[in-house]
Amino acid sequence: MKKSLLLTLTVLSSASLSWSEIKMVGAQGTLEKGNQRFAGGKSIAHAWQKGNVAKTGALGQTPSVAVLTCSDSRTPAELIFDMGVGDLFVCRNAGGFDTPEVNATFEYGVAALGVHTILVLGHTKCGAVTATLEGKPVPGNISLLTKALQPGIKKIHQEHSDLSKEDQLNHAVEALIRYQMLEVIQNSELLQKAKADGKLQVMGAVYDVETGRVRFLN
Numbered sequence: 001m002k003k004s005l006l007l008t009l010t011v012l013s014s015a016s017l018s019w020s021e022i023k024m025v026g027a028q029g030t031l032e033k034g035n036q037r038f039a040g041g042k043s044i045a046h047a048w049q050k051g052n053v054a055k056t057g058a059l060g061q062t063p064s065v066a067v068l069t070c071s072d073s074r075t076p077a078e079l080i081f082d083m084g085v086g087d088l089f090v091c092r093n094a095g096g097f098d099t100p101e102v103n104a105t106f107e108y109g110v111a112a113l114g115v116h117t118i119l120v121l122g123h124t125k126c127g128a129v130t131a132t133l134e135g136k137p138v139p140g141n142i143s144l145l146t147k148a149l150q151p152g153i154k155k156i157h158q159e160h161s162d163l164s165k166e167d168q169l170n171h172a173v174e175a176l177i178r179y180q181m182l183e184v185i186q187n188s189e190l191l192q193k194a195k196a197d198g199k200l201q202v203m204g205a206v207y208d209v210e211t212g213r214v215r216f217l218n
């Protein structure tokens, strides 16, 4: 009994229940190192994490980084950054864009779980962004996606009319990330305050689906 209480207190007193401790200062570097392990074939996080499953299962989660990314099956955030159970608080939809539900999820992450960083992670060859750029009619509810993505990339055709479709897409992916970085904060008073108080930072990055490498936007 005493021993288990001591163990609980020891775990609770540690800064994080996560598999990988990601501090606010240096968060980008920690994520970059994880991505270097992944892209270099040296991932360490994805064995059975018995200890961390037990720890987070019993005591709860304290993720440090929330990720907004695409549902694309090639962009699994935990794999890309070589992170483990309890590390990332992830919202995904096709294109990776803010919605009231995504925004509320991030508010919960920041207010209740201790998230200090929101990363908007776009990716190359994004089908949702491609469809939005092409502007062709789409069936069913898929138009909800292209309508949501449109404001973030509406000037791409005008500003980059001289470029190839592939280059236009790359510009659109980056423009969308920057747009969503602003949207996530602008749509939430709670997140605005956390950012103003220095308790929250927002980052953007592009994941290259051909190389497995992430490039952070400055």
Ligand SMILES: [Zn+2]
Pocket: 070, 071, 072, 094, 095, 123, 125, 126, 127, 128, 129
């Ligand atoms: Zn995508």
